[in-house]
Amino acid sequence: MRSGLHIYTHRHYPSRIRGGHTYVEVRAGDEPVRSRGNGFDFLLCLGDSFGRSETEGAFYGNEELKPLTEQFDELNEGGVIVYDSGQFDEADIARTELAERAEENDWHVYPVDLRSIAREHGRAIMRNTAGVGVTAALIGQDLSGFEELLKESMSGEMMEANLNVLQDAYERAQEFDMSHDITLPEGSHEEQHAMLTGSDGIAYGALDSGCRFISGYPMTPWTDVFSIMSQKLPKYGGISEQVEDEIAAATLALGASHAGVKAMSGSAGGGFALMSEALGLAEMTETPIVYIEAMRAGPSTGMPTKTEQGDLEHVLYSSQGDSCRIVFAPANVREMYEQTRLAFELAYDYHLPALVVYDQKLEGELRSVPVSFFDREPDPDLGATLTEEELRDAAHDASGKFKRFQHYPDGEREGVNPRSIPGQKGGRFLATGNESSPTGHISEDTVNRKRQMERRMGKLESVSAELDEREASNQATYGDDDAAYGILTWGSTQDTAFEAVDTLDDAGHSVKAMGVSDLMPFPDREVTEFLESVSECLVVEMNASGQFRGLVQRELGQFGPKLSSLLKFNGEPYRSEEVVAVFEESIDGGQPDAQNVKYVPATGD
Amino acid sequence: MSAFSAIDDEEQEIDQNDFTPGIEPQATWCPGCGDFAVLKALKGAMPELGRTPDEVLLVTGIGCSGKLNSYFECYGYHSLHGRSLPVARAAKLANPGLEVIAAGGDGDGYGIGGNHFMHTARENHDMAYIVFNNEIFGLTKGQTSPTSPKGHKSKTQPHGSAKDPVRPLTLALSSGASYIARAAAVNPRQAKNILIEAIEHDGFAHVDFLTQCPTWNKDAKQYIPYTDIQDSDEYDFDTSDRREAADVMYEAETKIHEGEVLTGRFYQETGRPSYGQEKRAIGEAPDQPLAERYFDEDAEWERAVDDIAAHHT
Numbered sequence: 001m002r003s004g005l006h007i008y009t010h011r012h013y014p015s016r017i018r019g020g021h022t023y024v025e026v027r028a029g030d031e032p033v034r035s036r037g038n039g040f041d042f043l044l045c046l047g048d049s050f051g052r053s054e055t056e057g058a059f060y061g062n063e064e065l066k067p068l069t070e071q072f073d074e075l076n077e078g079g080v081i082v083y084d085s086g087q088f089d090e091a092d093i094a095r096t097e098l099a100e101r102a103e104e105n106d107w108h109v110y111p112v113d114l115r116s117i118a119r120e121h122g123r124a125i126m127r128n129t130a131g132v133g134v135t136a137a138l139i140g141q142d143l144s145g146f147e148e149l150l151k152e153s154m155s156g157e158m159m160e161a162n163l164n165v166l167q168d169a170y171e172r173a174q175e176f177d178m179s180h181d182i183t184l185p186e187g188s189h190e191e192q193h194a195m196l197t198g199s200d201g202i203a204y205g206a207l208d209s210g211c212r213f214i215s216g217y218p219m220t221p222w223t224d225v226f227s228i229m230s231q232k233l234p235k236y237g238g239i240s241e242q243v244e245d246e247i248a249a250a251t252l253a254l255g256a257s258h259a260g261v262k263a264m265s266g267s268a269g270g271g272f273a274l275m276s277e278a279l280g281l282a283e284m285t286e287t288p289i290v291y292i293e294a295m296r297a298g299p300s301t302g303m304p305t306k307t308e309q310g311d312l313e314h315v316l317y318s319s320q321g322d323s324c325r326i327v328f329a330p331a332n333v334r335e336m337y338e339q340t341r342l343a344f345e346l347a348y349d350y351h352l353p354a355l356v357v358y359d360q361k362l363e364g365e366l367r368s369v370p371v372s373f374f375d376r377e378p379d380p381d382l383g384a385t386l387t388e389e390e391l392r393d394a395a396h397d398a399s400g401k402f403k404r405f406q407h408y409p410d411g412e413r414e415g416v417n418p419r420s421i422p423g424q425k426g427g428r429f430l431a432t433g434n435e436s437s438p439t440g441h442i443s444e445d446t447v448n449r450k451r452q453m454e455r456r457m458g459k460l461e462s463v464s465a466e467l468d469e470r471e472a473s474n475q476a477t478y479g480d481d482d483a484a485y486g487i488l489t490w491g492s493t494q495d496t497a498f499e500a501v502d503t504l505d506d507a508g509h510s511v512k513a514m515g516v517s518d519l520m521p522f523p524d525r526e527v528t529e530f531l532e533s534v535s536e537c538l539v540v541e542m543n544a545s546g547q548f549r550g551l552v553q554r555e556l557g558q559f560g561p562k563l564s565s566l567l568k569f570n571g572e573p574y575r576s577e578e579v580v581a582v583f584e585e586s587i588d589g590g591q592p593d594a595q596n597v598k599y600v601p602a603t604g605d
Numbered sequence: 606m607s608a609f610s611a612i613d614d615e616e617q618e619i620d621q622n623d624f625t626p627g628i629e630p631q632a633t634w635c636p637g638c639g640d641f642a643v644l645k646a647l648k649g650a651m652p653e654l655g656r657t658p659d660e661v662l663l664v665t666g667i668g669c670s671g672k673l674n675s676y677f678e679c680y681g682y683h684s685l686h687g688r689s690l691p692v693a694r695a696a697k698l699a700n701p702g703l704e705v706i707a708a709g710g711d712g713d714g715y716g717i718g719g720n721h722f723m724h725t726a727r728e729n730h731d732m733a734y735i736v737f738n739n740e741i742f743g744l745t746k747g748q749t750s751p752t753s754p755k756g757h758k759s760k761t762q763p764h765g766s767a768k769d770p771v772r773p774l775t776l777a778l779s780s781g782a783s784y785i786a787r788a789a790a791v792n793p794r795q796a797k798n799i800l801i802e803a804i805e806h807d808g809f810a811h812v813d814f815l816t817q818c819p820t821w822n823k824d825a826k827q828y829i830p831y832t833d834i835q836d837s838d839e840y841d842f843d844t845s846d847r848r849e850a851a852d853v854m855y856e857a858e859t860k861i862h863e864g865e866v867l868t869g870r871f872y873q874e875t876g877r878p879s880y881g882q883e884k885r886a887i888g889e890a891p892d893q894p895l896a897e898r899y900f901d902e903d904a905e906w907e908r909a910v911d912d913i914a915a916h917h918t
């Protein structure tokens with residue numbers, strides 16, 4: 001990024017404390033990078049994943065070789081492999097048939113004793129720095145950027161040793177007889193860029209919304225947002241609470257919001273299950289709140305560190321009674337920042353819970369974004385809230401109780417009664433999870449019940465209208481407006497689908513794509529227009545039952561015969577070539593032969 | 606100037622009738638229900654505490670007890686079964702000036718909300734927590750509760766409960782509450798004084814309030830005879846001594862099932878900082894009430910972009 005390139009990364013790691021094959025994919029380009037891409041060109045293999053564990057009887061197989069062997073299928077033709085010959089046994093390497101495969105695929109293999117280089121200047125653990133030095137030399141990148149990074153993150157002897165390792169490794173590699181043809185593209189940024197994960201996007205969006213309270217309980221992949229917020233909030237004058245469980249987490253956030261603070265909580269799917277009662281309480285008491293839901297492969301504990309989009313119905317419908325909430329599914333760092341801000345704005349303007357749902361893929365994927373993108377004013381506005389002065393003129397019951405839940409509020413937004421905050425003079429009222437009268441007292445009167453339900457549910461219609469009127473839609477579209485075919489997707493899969501559109505375009509197909517973020521209220525008009533304009537549409541998502549396709553049909557009540565499904569639920573995000581392949585094989589009635597994915601044809605074909 | 610002028614408003618005259626809601630002046634509890642005594646003691650405590658309805662946030666759970674909110678005039682939050690404490694403690698953190706009181710039943714606090722009870726006590730949040738202990742599930746019509754005595758028969762335990770009851774005072778003590786008392790509906794004067802102390806206490810004050818349920822719990826419809834442990838020579842102990850307190854709690858929790866009711870202050874720890882004070886001392890909570898900031902037009906709001914430019918480039 002510092003050398004002017006655009007970056008994208010994706011983390012792979014198993015749900016284990018020690019060992020297991022862990023790796024990061026990094027993709028860099030001179031143009032903005034949108035996805036993990038297809039395969040890779042350069043493999044730096046440190047091979048330490050399970051170096052110190054017993055191999056005999058190991059349940060997970062030979063872990064030591066995994067960093068090498070597990071990547072063979074994804075390494076592109078003409079690719080480069082650098083492995084630490086100080087770490088691997090030559091006999092083991094021979095067993096992987098590396099030489100044969102390299103021959104077959106025109107791979108260029110560079111065994112380098114990274115361990116010895118590291119030891120020479122410092123400790124063996126600095127092998128990774130040596131690996132970076134070798135990589136830099138092989139792709140023609142000078143060291144200045146790496147040196148800068150080391151200097152920023154280390155000091156003293158440790159920094160010196162690492163700098164020496166880097167330099168030495170670089171110099172040695174420059175002497176190699178290089179046979180490969182892979183170099184880093186040249187790039188330049190006109191302005192300063194920042195590298196952020198999706199979790200950062202949510203956290204900064206929340207902070208810029210004036211959120212100063214978070215309560216949570218750790219659960220992957222939500223933990224990142226929770227820990228970023230916990231580290232930032234003291235500096236921002238806020239409060240973070242790690243509490244006994246997600247029931248408490250969700251409920252504390254309501255207490256803080258009720259007392260006049262912009263507040264949030266969240267969890268992964270499992271913890272969110274415990275939060276559903278509080279979610280309903282927020283809907284009923286009209287307490288503004290933002291909840292974050294981070295998806296991982298389910299059901300139950302599932303695969304804690306693997307991605308999936310299987311919680312769509314969970315976030316839309318969990319908790320008893322009719323849902324009255326906003327749900328956004330942003331697709332990338334920028335959208336995460338913006339839609340988190342929007343979630344706060346709408347939650348506090350309309351007094352309902354606003355949810356942001358994302359997944360393990362977005363949680364940790366780093367992307368570069370111009371710093372100027374974030375150069376905006378914070379929005380600490382409490383939304384529909386009265387000051388004491390305004391309260392004096394507000395409607396009160398004869399006994400002096402503030403009418404917090406009037407049937408026909410006279411506020412700015414339909415159905416929304418601006419609220420008072422405890423401690424304000426003349427603002428006392430009762431908030432209850434029971435159905436209630438205008439002063440908040442419990443009421444089971446049928447007329448009151450019907451009106452209060454209509455009023456609360458009506459707020460969602462107002463939100464829908466407001467979103468529709470906004471200039472910037474949360475739905476992203478890509479490709480030629482007049483394209484004959486469509487790809488429809490949601491959340492984190494969006495940018496990969498967009499990349500597939502480019503590939504398909506180049507191959508002469510006429511296709512466009514839409515990534516939906518508004519799950520509730522659903523963008524009926526936009527999606528209808530999109531689907532009407534194409535003859536067939538492939539709905540791409542990461543779950544096994546086609547929840548999003550189901551939502552589209554439920555909300556729009558039509559298009560069944562146009563919609564086929566592409567599903568992936570093996571724990572890994574899509575590669576764009578998977579979308580491309582299924583699209584090409586399936587259009588016009590073909591039945592694709594998909595390996596890692598599942599294709600479901602349109603109904604009624 | 607505070608945006609919450611009801612807080613610590615010295616000028617207002619306070620009468621306990623200010624706490625009777627015009628909308629529901631009459632509680633709908635059964636005649637003879639112990640819950641009336643809690644309501645009365647709480648109303649009686651308010652003028653002595655100098656608190657007005659607009660500066661009190663009463664958070665209740667669900668049960669007959671949770672209806673307290675309908676009959677007590679103030680800012681009320683009638684939450685979920687077992688969840689009064691999480692709502693209450695966050696509100697207190699958000700605005701420490703509020704007088705936050707939590708209340709609920711024995712099923713609510715010692716059963717479904719037991720985890721929150723333990724942790725709120727441990728954290729020592731500055732609030733009073735009143736548990737209406739009628740040793741029964743009142744609102745759902747008389748099922749066995751966590752404090753029902755062993756052998757107690759109900760529709761859900763037709764052969765009598767096989768479980769030993771929870772020892773609420775001991776539970777509060779070992780969890781970390783810094784004020785622990787037991788009141789009884791049959792002794793209203795003591796009850797009022799205990800509530801005053803509990804509310805004034807700077808930390809988590811747990812009051813186990815024995816409230817007979819004549820409708821569903823015929824076994825324990827009176828809670829007499831009772832003994833005020835502070836007045837009894839038999840129980841001469843130091844309430845600030847954890848071990849001595851634990852012994853007397855053990856007596857009380859055993860004797861209640863033998864027909865003798867011990868009430869009074871069991872444990873009073875002074876000088877321990879409340880959770881809010883601890884958080885502020887280590888720099889994890891602002892010195893000014895967080896809730897005030899949103900009304901302060903001159904407040905400076907930090908900008909994420911500064912952080913991003915400094916840490917992500």
Ligand SMILES: Cc1ncc(C[n+]2csc(CCOP(=O)(O)OP(=O)(O)O)c2C)c(N)n1
Pocket residue numbers: 667668669670671686709710711712713714737739741742743744745750
């Ligand atoms: C999650 C949940 N489970 C069950 C109930 C039903 N319920 C309401 S009150 C109650 C028990 C009440 O007993 P207690 O807490 O002792 O209060 P009391 O009525 O005796 O004052 C139950 C089981 C509920 N409201 N919510």
Ligand code: SF4
Pocket residue numbers: 633634635637638639640669670739743744817818819820821
């Ligand atoms: S059922 Fe019992 S606890 Fe409930 S109001 Fe009647 S007497 Fe009181």
Ligand SMILES: [Mg+2]
Pocket residue numbers: 668710711712737738739740741742743750
């Ligand atoms: Mg009870």
